[in-house]
Amino acid sequence: MRLAPKMIQSMEILQLPLLALQERIDQELESNVALEQVEPGMDQKLDTPKDEQHPVERAPDDGTAQQFERLRQLERSYGDLYDSDTGRPSSRLAGERDRKMDAMANAPSRGASLVEQLRQQWSEAEPPPELLDVGNRVLEYINDDGLLGADLETILDQSKNLPGIDWSIELLERTVQELQRVLEPTGIASRSIKECLLMQIDALADREEDETQYETWDDAHALVRDHFDDLLQNRLPKIREKSGMSMDRIQVAKQLLKGCNLTPGRELVQEEIRPITPDVIVEYDPELDQFLARLPGHTLPELRIAPDYAKMVKNRAVDGTTREFVRKNLRAASWLIDAINQRKQTVLRVVSVVLARQREYFDHGPHFLKPLPMVEVAEQLGIHVGTVSRAVAGKWLQTPRGFVELRKFFSGGLETASGEDRSWEAIRAMLREIVEAEDRKAPLSDQAIAEKLKERGVIIARRTVVKYREQLSIPPARQRKDHA
DSSP states (O other): OOOOHHHHHHHHHHHSOHHHHHHHHHHHHHHOTTEEEOOTTOOOSOSSOGGGSOGGGGSOOOOOHHHHHHHHHHHHHHHHHHHHHTTOOOTTTTTOOOHHHHHHHHSOOOOOOHHHHHHHHHHHTOOOHHHHHHHHHHHTTBOTTSSBOSOHHHHHHHHTTSTTOOOOHHHHHHHHHHHHHHSSSTTTTOSSHHHHHHHHHHHHHHHOOOGGGHHHHHHHHHHHHHHHHHHHTTOHHHHHHHHOOOHHHHHHHHHHGGGSOSOGGGGTSOOOOOOOOOSEEEEEETTTTEEEEEOOTTSSOOEEEOHHHHHHTTOTTSOHHHHHHHHHHHHHHHHHHHHHHHHHHHHHHHHHHHHHHTHHHHHHOGGGOOOOOHHHHHHHHTSOHHHHHHHHTTOEEEETTEEEEGGGGOOOEEEOTTSOEEEHHHHHHHHHHHHHTSOTTSOOOHHHHHHHHHHTTOOOOHHHHHHHHHHTTOOOHHHHOOOO
């Protein structure tokens, strides 16, 4: 069966998070002449009779995406003309300020990329003329962490056909050393994490003013230079045997390494983190002894069909082409309003089921999160499981326990020895709590963690503990051990 455009749009609107929906509404307000935002003090009632307020509902719908696209093209071509003909001048022609243009003017400009910033530094450093173009070529291989993402042989093989330069490994080696010398922060253009650390240790040691710390910086340099693999695996006793350093010296030198940055490129280009805007607010009502869900106020503009266009479609004095254009705009506006209202209802219904099923989570915390398959919610609400999935996608809740992603409440689980249901999220929370409470001088092995979970009624295999531990970015026991 073929999905009608209205249904497709409804599914798209349902799946959008709140910020994306706000952008979508702004686009529709800009492109659809029959859709307008209800402003404070505006009369929300249409002047047309009730049975004529939505003539679009009885308009024939061919249901094809091709017709829908032609509507958009007609809007872009003649939208301003129709505005002026109906006494509803375009905001641009009327001299009013454009909301979207103001927002674009006030938005921060896109920052320069890492490579762009490094090339700027390289040119300002005034390198030897024969290295300038070679350096710009090498900078193309810098990854987001600031490290060189290819070996010199690969760069040579991919660059030797470029004219004007007598390419060689010696030339590339000289260029990389010059890049490492002049570029900031220290560590840029290093060929490995080990080299990155050594460069930073040397730079920090050069800036050290306390002469008593010189030997400690030498120890740190030796740890990375000669015992890097053992250091990564936290095999400090092995380092002590090989190096002859005491454990105290090793610990002090290891502490200095915490001042180094394994990803120096990230200092120049910060990853954009979009703020979380909750789609639903969950609050506790002490009188009802219930957690209740509501939509946040003033996050979405109130929309309506423009009265002038609702009248125009019934005005026989308007030529047929114009009325057909207006009719399609009215239909699109009506679909959008219906889709937004349906989204609100569906999301609230899904969250209501979550609040009822996960009451113990809101009362006691993540350890009491229960399994909740989407199929079960769909059956309870009488909707398709795909609708539940779209209603959950990208949505966040503002709860008394902080911001929580709605999808977190939907997972499988198991029944504990006491007969209680626990979701995988709850089990991961238990695992993290066990590791945080362990004695770091004798950290728990994966099998020991499995035994601790078993004591709490959660019976899972050691390999499952390994999987969850890695998902939580918890290192293995040998790396967690404190040798102090």
